[in-house]
Each structure stands twice: as structure tokens, then as C-alpha cells.
Amino acid sequence: MDTNLLGIIGGLSAIGGSVFLLLGSIGLIRMPDVYNRIQAGTKASTLGTILSLAGLIFIFPSWFGKFIVLILFVLITNPVSSHVLARAAHFIKVPLSSLTKLDKLNEYHETDAPTKAHLSENEINKEREE
Amino acid sequence: MVNLLLTIAGSITLLSIAISMVRFIKGPSSADRIIAFDVISVSSIALIAFIAVISERIIYLDVALVYGILGFLGVIVVARYLEKGL
Numbered sequence: 001m002d003t004n005l006l007g008i009i010g011g012l013s014a015i016g017g018s019v020f021l022l023l024g025s026i027g028l029i030r031m032p033d034v035y036n037r038i039q040a041g042t043k044a045s046t047l048g049t050i051l052s053l054a055g056l057i058f059i060f061p062s063w064f065g066k067f068i069v070l071i072l073f074v075l076i077t078n079p080v081s082s083h084v085l086a087r088a089a090h091f092i093k094v095p096l097s098s099l100t101k102l103d104k105l106n107e108y109h110e111t112d113a114p115t116k117a118h119l120s121e122n123e124i125n126k127e128r129e130e
Numbered sequence: 131m132v133n134l135l136l137t138i139a140g141s142i143t144l145l146s147i148a149i150s151m152v153r154f155i156k157g158p159s160s161a162d163r164i165i166a167f168d169v170i171s172v173s174s175i176a177l178i179a180f181i182a183v184i185s186e187r188i189i190y191l192d193v194a195l196v197y198g199i200l201g202f203l204g205v206i207v208v209a210r211y212l213e214k215g216l
Contacts, residue, residue: 003131011135014180018142021173025146028153028169034161037153041169052139052176056183059132066191070175073198078172081205082165088209089161
């Protein structure tokens with residue numbers, strides 16, 4: 001590990017990334033609603049981790065491949081998992097906070113046809129015959 | 131010098147994990163607890179990467195990748211259970 005300029009840059013950006021993680025977890029406590037908490041937690045933690053990992057590349061340039069794999073993985077999978085969680089939380093009717101003004105996903109749920117994923121094929125055919 | 135900076139970064143990340151545990155314990159719905167688990171899992175990826183650079187072993191980065199995969203799969207499986215049942 002070298003103590004010249006590249007090492008100091010890597011260390012400072014690692015500290016910057018961990019400060020983002022700290023701010024994200026403080027937002028996780030203070031937000032009034034589950035949907036706000038999902039936004040604060042996912043956005044801040046994804047950015048903080050990517051910034052820290054990108055800074056660590058400067059310290060050990062020969063470990064470049066593994067850091068890039070980690071960064072791409074976090075960048076692609078974290079937003080997908082938070083989106084799935086937010087849809088599931090809306091589906092089981094977790095209450096919105098009292099400061100909310102508009103809820104567009106409610107209209108989408110009312111006009112959507114009820115899913116038949118829980119029925120087998122025989123029962124769907126019987127329903128069609130009736 | 132670089133070791134000192136990385137130790138400071140690691141302790142700030144540890145503090146962020148401890149603060150997220152408050153939401154994990156307190157959260158009134160199950161979605162609160164799952165998002166706290168996701169934030170803890172992504173923070174521990176960064177923490178394991180810091181430990182890997184401090185002790186100069188590249189094998190610890192594979193541990194961080196496994197944490198990433200299992201955290202992602204866990205959140206998706208629990209969200210699907212909440213929506214549709216087993």
C-alpha cells in the first residue's frame with residue numbers, strides 16, 4: 001500500500017462514501033412514512049457504497065476487476081429490489097403518511113383485473129364454462 | 131496514513147449500521163424491517179471492502195459479493211411472500 005497521492009485520494013473518497021451511508025441511515029429513522037424510508041435508504045446506501053468502492057480502486061489498482069464487478073452488481077440490483085419492495089408494501093395497504101397529497105397507484109390498482117395466479121387450470125376452465 | 135483513513139471510514143459505516151438497527155427493532159410494519167435489512171446488507175458490503183484493503187487480502191471481496199447476492203435475493207423473496215403468500 002503506497003502513501004502517496006493516490007492512496008490519500010482513495011482514503012478520502014472512502015470517507016465520503018461512508019458519510020453518505022451515515023446520512024442515509026439517519027434519514028431511515030427520521031422519515032414519516034414507509035415509502036419515504038425506502039427512498040432514503042436505497043438511494044443513499046447505493047450511492048455511498050459505489051463511491052467507497054470506486055475510491056478503493058485507487059489504492060490497489062491491480063484489484064480493478066473485482067471492484068468493477070461489485071460496483072456493477074450493486075448498481076443493477078439495489079434499485080430493482082427496492083422497487084419490488086415498494087410495490088409489495090403498497091399492495092398490502094401499508095398506510096401513507098398524513099402529509100400525502102396524491103396517490104396515483106391506487107387508481108391503477110382499482111382498474112386492474114384481479115389476478116388468477118392462485119387458481120389451477122381446471123378451475124379457470126370451469127369458471128369460463130359457467 | 132491510508133490505514134488511518136480507512137479505519138475512520140469503517141467506523142463511520144459501523145455507526146450507520148447501528149443506527150439502522152433502531153429502525154429494524156422499532157418499525158411498525160414488516161416493510162420497515164425489510165428495508166432496514168437491505169440498508170444493513172449494502173453497508174456491510176462497503177465495510178467488508180474496507181477490511182479487505184486494510185489487511186491486503188483480495189479473497190475478502192468474494193465474501194462481500196456473496197453478501198450482495200444474498201441480500202438482494204432475500205428482499206425479493208420476502209416481498210413476493212408479502213404480496214402473494216407462499
